Amino acid sequence: xxxxxxxxxxxxxxxxxxxxxxxxxxxxxxxxxxxxxxxxxxxxxxxxxxxxxxxxxxxxxxxxxxxxxxxxxxxxxxxxxxxxxxxxxxxxxxxxxxxxxxxxxxxxxxxxxxxxxxxxxxxxxxxxxxxxxxxxxxxxxxxxxxxxxxxxxxxxxxxxxxxxxxxxxxxxxxxxxxxxxxxxxxxxxxxxxxxxxxxxxxxxxxxxxxxxxxxxxxxxxxxxxxxxxxxxxxxxxxxxxxxxxxxxxxxxxxxxxxxxxxxxxxxxxxxxxxxxxxxxxxxxxxxxxxxxxxxxxxxxxxxxxxxxxxxxxxxxxxxxxxxxxxx
Amino acid sequence: xxxxxxxxxxxxxxxxxxxxxxxxxxxxxxxxxxxxxxxxxxxxxxxxxxxxxxxxxxxxxxxxxxxxxxxxxxxxxxxxxxxxxxxxxxxxxxxxxxxxxxxxxxxxxxxxxxxxxxxxxxxxxxxxxxxxxxxxxxxxxxxxxxxxxxxxxxxxxxxxxxxxxxxxxxxxxxxxxxxxxxxxxxxxxxxxxxxxxxxxxxxxxxxxxxxxxxxxxxxxxxxxxxxxxxxxxxxxxxxxxxxxxxxxxxxxxxxx
Numbered sequence: 001x002x003x004x005x006x007x008x009x010x011x012x013x014x015x016x017x018x019x020x021x022x023x024x025x026x027x028x029x030x031x032x033x034x035x036x037x038x039x040x041x042x043x044x045x046x047x048x049x050x051x052x053x054x055x056x057x058x059x060x061x062x063x064x065x066x067x068x069x070x071x072x073x074x075x076x077x078x079x080x081x082x083x084x085x086x087x088x089x090x091x092x093x094x095x096x097x098x099x100x101x102x103x104x105x106x107x108x109x110x111x112x113x114x115x116x117x118x119x120x121x122x123x124x125x126x127x128x129x130x131x132x133x134x135x136x137x138x139x140x141x142x143x144x145x146x147x148x149x150x151x152x153x154x155x156x157x158x159x160x161x162x163x164x165x166x167x168x169x170x171x172x173x174x175x176x177x178x179x180x181x182x183x184x185x186x187x188x189x190x191x192x193x194x195x196x197x198x199x200x201x202x203x204x205x206x207x208x209x210x211x212x213x214x215x216x217x218x219x220x221x222x223x224x225x226x227x228x229x230x231x232x233x234x235x236x237x238x239x240x241x242x243x244x245x246x247x248x249x250x251x252x253x254x255x256x257x258x259x260x261x262x263x264x265x266x267x268x269x270x271x272x273x274x275x276x277x278x279x280x281x282x283x284x285x286x287x288x289x290x291x292x293x294x295x296x297x298x299x300x301x302x303x304x305x306x307x308x309x310x311x312x313x314x315x316x317x318x319x320x321x322x323x324x325x326x327x
Numbered sequence: 328x329x330x331x332x333x334x335x336x337x338x339x340x341x342x343x344x345x346x347x348x349x350x351x352x353x354x355x356x357x358x359x360x361x362x363x364x365x366x367x368x369x370x371x372x373x374x375x376x377x378x379x380x381x382x383x384x385x386x387x388x389x390x391x392x393x394x395x396x397x398x399x400x401x402x403x404x405x406x407x408x409x410x411x412x413x414x415x416x417x418x419x420x421x422x423x424x425x426x427x428x429x430x431x432x433x434x435x436x437x438x439x440x441x442x443x444x445x446x447x448x449x450x451x452x453x454x455x456x457x458x459x460x461x462x463x464x465x466x467x468x469x470x471x472x473x474x475x476x477x478x479x480x481x482x483x484x485x486x487x488x489x490x491x492x493x494x495x496x497x498x499x500x501x502x503x504x505x506x507x508x509x510x511x512x513x514x515x516x517x518x519x520x521x522x523x524x525x526x527x528x529x530x531x532x533x534x535x536x537x538x539x540x541x542x543x544x545x546x547x548x549x550x551x552x553x554x555x556x557x558x559x560x561x562x563x564x565x566x567x568x569x570x571x572x573x574x575x576x577x578x579x580x581x582x583x
Contacts, residue, residue, distance in 0.1 A: 048431040051581045073433040084428030088344040089337070100333030101432045145428070 001026045001153055001183035002047065007056030009042050016042040017207040019056070024200075026152075027180045031194035032187040033300060034204040040187040041081060043204070044155050047185070048078045060153055074102070077151040079159055083142025087131030091122055091141055094130055095148055102149045116144045119174070135162040143171065154178065156186040160193060172197045191300055203300060226265040227292040228272060233285025235259050242282065246274050259287070330434040334442025335449070338416070342450055347415065351408050352454050358404050359397075363461045366393040389471040390552075394462070398479040398550040405483070405490055406519065410511030412450065413494025414504040416443045417577070421502035426580075436577050440570055444495050451487045455480065475552030482549030485562035486542060490515055492569035499576040518542055 002024040009016045017039035024030045032040045046053045047060060049069035057064065063071040086094055095116065099109040117126055120140045125133055130141060139162050146154060159175070160168045175197045178184055188194055194201050195215045203211040203218075211218055232239065235258065243252050243263060248271050251264040265271045272289060279286045328336070342348045370392040377387070420426040429439055462476050490511075497511035498504075522541035528534030538544055542565075545558040 045427070050427055050431050070433050070435070073431055076431070078428075078431050080424065080427045080431075082424040084423075084425040086337070086341065086425060087423070088341050093340070097333055097337045098432075100328050101330050101429075101434055103330065103433070105328060 001028075001061055002185065003057075003059045004043075004047070005057045007043070007046055007053040007058055009039075009046060009051070010054045015207055017046075017204075020204070020207075020209055021056075022202050022209060022212060024153075024183045024185060026183055028200060029175065029179045029184040029186070029198045031198035031201045032185055032204060033189065033191065033194050033201055034187075035189060038204045039207040040204060041157055042207075044078070044080075044157050044185065044187060047072075048076055048155055049073055075151055075153050077146035077149065077154045079142050079146040079154075079156045081157045081161075083138045084145065085130045085138055085141050087129065090129055091117070091126045091133075091144075094141065095144060098145045098148055104149060112148050112150070116148050119147065120144045121170075136164060136167050139163055140167070140171075143174075152182060154182050154184045154186075156184065158187055158189075160188070160190070168193075226267060226269060226271075228263045228265060228275060229255055229288070229290055229292055230261050230263065230275060230279065230286065231255075231257075231288035232259040232261070232279065233287055234283075236282075236284065239282070239284060242278065243275070246271060246278060248274075262292075330432075331438045331442045331445075334434075334439060335446045338443055338446035339449065341415075342412075342446070345415075347412065348450060351412055352450075355404060355408055355454055356457060359401065359458050359461065362397055362400050362404075363393070363465075366396050367465070389465065389469050390475050393465070394471075394476055394479060395550055397461075398483060399547070401483060402486065402519075402546065405487055406515045407512065409451065409487060409490040410494045410497065410508045410515070413447055413491055413498050413511060414508040415498070416447065416495055417499040417573075418502050418504045418507045422504075430577075430581065436574055437570075440495065440573050440577065444492065444570060447491050447495070448488055451491060452484065455483055455487065475550075478552045478554055479550050481554070482546050485549070485559070486546050489542060489562050489565050489569070492566045492573075493518075496569045496573045496576070499573045 004020060004022050006019045006021050007017060008019055020039070020043060022030075032043065034040050042051075045051045046058055046065060049065050049072050052066050057066075059065065060072045061075040063075065065072050086097075089097065092113065095113050096109065099112060104112060117123055120143060122137070122140060122144060125137055130138060133141070139159070143156070143159060146156065156175070160171050163171060172193065175184060175186065179197075179199070186193075186198070199214060201211075201213065201215050201218060202209055240252050240261070243249060243261065248266045248269045249263055250266060253262040253264070254260070255262045263271070263275065270291075272291065276286060276289055279289075370387055370389065373392065374387045417426070420429060430436070459480070462471075462473075465471070493514050494507075494511040497514065498507040500510060501507050518541050521537050522543035525534050525536075525538030525541060528537060539561070542561070545561045548555055548558055
């Protein structure tokens, strides 16, 4: 659906994005992940024909963004960073205006309006002025604007900014429900969002794509070792040494709190059985044993901060992986 | 409803929701009424003077004494208030970040510009329509020729449309509405004053060109009751030029 080949955008001497290449299949949800100023918005603006690329080609649904901008625009629903709403209009008036700009009339427009308002739960505010709505509602009105004409391609620039946690979950569910029938690109710097809703992640930093894969494979690829966390009831002085003596264990690091250790094992080896056997036979009292998988956050930090070595991998692993564990 | 009509409807709604139209409209009608009253008053005073000198009832020409002066003075009012009407058109879109939305909608840039221009033109024509009350009321008390009044209204329509197109252009330049209004006002005032430069240079090529660029002589002829094709061409081409420049400015924001 979306095919981007080597696009570069320069503002004077500053290169905002540099030879970016990626594609999105029909029905796929792709996350565009990167720190602020990485070039996410610039890429989206090129795809939506707001601005042309300095070099390279971008195609949406078979239409070229430079040569056939009107055709491209018809295929796209776009939510910019700031929801593009007119404060002096009511929600219904605004969405009617949007529909008419997109050439919708009569029954089609009314049906689309009701459907979208229902989908985004805007029914209770549909006759209120947008200027009087809260940030979260405005964001949803912005999203309604992008969804109104049921476009095959959706480009959402940080769609959950300004929403409360409940709304964030609702919007993510909504985006997930669009997968399959719509191609979606969403930009975010909230990592769990990318893991939660996207099939594929493109990580962009300083205008360049630094990684592109599924969230699972990205973390697998960057993981240099398997990690197991254990918690012991009693900690005899020689236990660290004994743990190290298990074949395949590369390193033993003290974890958080007393009795907790982080064991680095050789890649591809599951040593949980051996570790458990040793602990039990030594009567140290096994309270907890679990493998730690690398979260997308760790991947992201590793990739985007690679040059400055800001994060000690092991530390980052312990602190960042609390929420995503499997036993 | 076509996209252009949708934009016109949305802009009109925007104007009537904000206080701009009410304030500008009230000020314009107040000043128009005040000027009419003053010129009628002066004409009355002149008539009394004539009566005293000549005796009997003097015939005064309302077309010359009231309407020509009134229409000439209206220029200054339009010069000040029309940039205020147009200042929000593009500047506000930029400020509120809705500009990106408009430019990524499947409509052409000239549709956006025409929609916005027509909406403000309609408001101006509405205000102008209300001022027809002045000659209508005067008709009850006096006799005058309606033809120069219609050409005067044609002149005000064309002049207003030109001013509005300059205002639309100024609004496209910036995201600050005050700056837009001021740029519009400055441009229009300069176009007025270069008429003086043109007459200083006299009947040279430069003088003729400069005089032609200023709207003064074109408008004056219409107010005097003369419809000259060259004047119509002047207003028409000026308007198209300004809207074309607006198109270039809007287009260029995409490249920045």
